[in-house]
Amino acid sequence: MKSVLVLSWIAIGNVPAAVREIRARGLRPVLVSNLPADPNAGLCEDHVVFDWDGEELPALLARIEERGITPIAVVSMVEKLIEWSIALTTHYDLPGGGPARQVLVSKYAVREHLRATGRSAIRFTGDPLAVDFFPAILKPARESSASYLVKRVDDREELLAHLADLERAGKGGVELIAEEFLDGVEFSVDGPVLGGRFHPLLAVEKPDHDDLRHHDAGLELHPPQREFVRAGVRELSEVVSGLCADRGLDQVWLHFEGRSTAAGRTELIEINLRAGGGQIPHVLGELYGIDVYAVIVAMALGEYTPEQVPAPRERPMLGWFDVEAKEVGTVEVATTEAELLALPGVLDVNLAHGYRVTRLDQENFFLSFTMAADSVDQLREHAARVLDTLEYAVRP
Structure with missing residues (x-):
């Protein structure tokens, strides 16, 4: 069956929005993700479970074939899965295949290309222990979701402490890039x-x-x-x-x-x-x-x-604001979206009731809102009014 593959990792990848657009075209969405109980699986016609970190491409191709799926496109909005998207589109000879996008697979590859073409002079290294410039930013070379594991270190002592923390957390195997902080x-x-x-x-x-x-x-x-x-x-x-x-x-x-x-x-x-x-x-x-x-x-x-x-x-001048929970637990919001939308200047509100914070090494935004105004000062006035109206608590 001709289908559009939608790739996801840990339930991220804008799956609901992608599925909506695929169905609007009269096409068949198939989710490919690493979670057997993926919350977005019910939105799709089929769900292929695949361990992005522990399995190889032939296993995924076999699983797709077993279900009688004929991919006609691959939709991926997750940095970690760019290489998989390229592999699938290349195998099935679909748009996005071939070597053109390969440079975007890792931040290190992008840095090397820009340096080789004379477009960047920023200092960087793929070996964090070789860092001799501070402050430096350490981050995963192939993952970019919600500032995951991004860390600024101001000296070698902080650098070594951060690497030790990653080892203790079982993340010592994550490929890192260290870059000059600008x-x-x-x-x-x-x-x-x-x-x-x-x-x-x-x-x-x-x-x-x-x-x-x-x-x-x-x-x-x-x-x-x-x-x-x-x-x-x-x-x-x-x-x-x-x-x-x-x-x-x-x-x-x-x-x-x-x-x-x-x-x-x-x-x-x-x-x-x-x-x-x-x-x-x-x-x-x-x-x-x-x-x-x-x-x-x-x-x-x-x-x-x-x-x-x-x-x-x-x-028009537009501004927006993301509100982050800064402790582990479940965010309980007493204020409704309707109450916030009724405030002056507010155009859109995205409120995640019951947002669960499980770790603090990434951004944890449970509310975002967009405003229109005639000046930056007016945008800040609108934002202050929203924040004054907002009532929430983080429960363990």
Whole structure:
């Protein structure tokens, strides 16, 4: 049976949104995930259980064949599964196959490519014990979900302590990359790649980013307000477009993060083969009328060929806020989405009732909301009103 494979790991990968778009096209979604009791399995026509870390490609291909599944596309929005997506699309000769996307499999490969082509001077190493630059950021080389295991270390003592903590937690085998920490302001950019050209549609300034925990925090806004950040967005968009041209990328959506300093230095933080999370899909809809998940499914089918990509929009000014639980337990929220949506300036609310925090080495956002305003000060006033209204507790 002709089907679209939707790849997922630990129940992440925007499966409900992908399935909605697949079904809207009259196609058959099949979930491929590592969880036998995956909460998204019931949304799909079939569920192939596969251990991404412990099994090999022939086992997955055999399992797909046993069920009589004929894949016509592969949808994957999980960094950890990029290599699997490439392997499947290459095997079945589907859009996204071949070597073009291989550079995006690991952060180390991206760093090497940018250094080799003269597009980046940031210091980095794949051997954390070889770090001789501080502060440094340590993070998984092949996983990027919710700032998982991202850690800033300010000296060698902190570095060794962090590596020891990972060993004790049973995570010593995670492939890591260590990168120079660049002071400055963090930003992100989202947009499609067509014919080797990246088209930046949404640029986001993160003035309140948590540089100690390296988590998103506080207000994020579009368009960026500081000129050196805007210049950094333009510069890094050209760097990414150059990488796309080098690799012959086509019909992919990219979300990347960068940093710019007031002195004019800009560097890539990381690049993801998916749309940004949180409120970014909603904001893209507000600005352009784009359903980014519909675009990603169309790209997986090789059918995203718009006559033109819209020009970047500067208005309206939009801001959003992610609220994070910072202790282990279950988040119980007394405030309703309707109460928050009734507040001035609030456009959208995404509230996860009963969100379960099981570990603190990643972001744990249980609420995000989007606002419209005429100024940054007004955005902050709207956000303060929402936070004052919000009532919640984290129960053990």
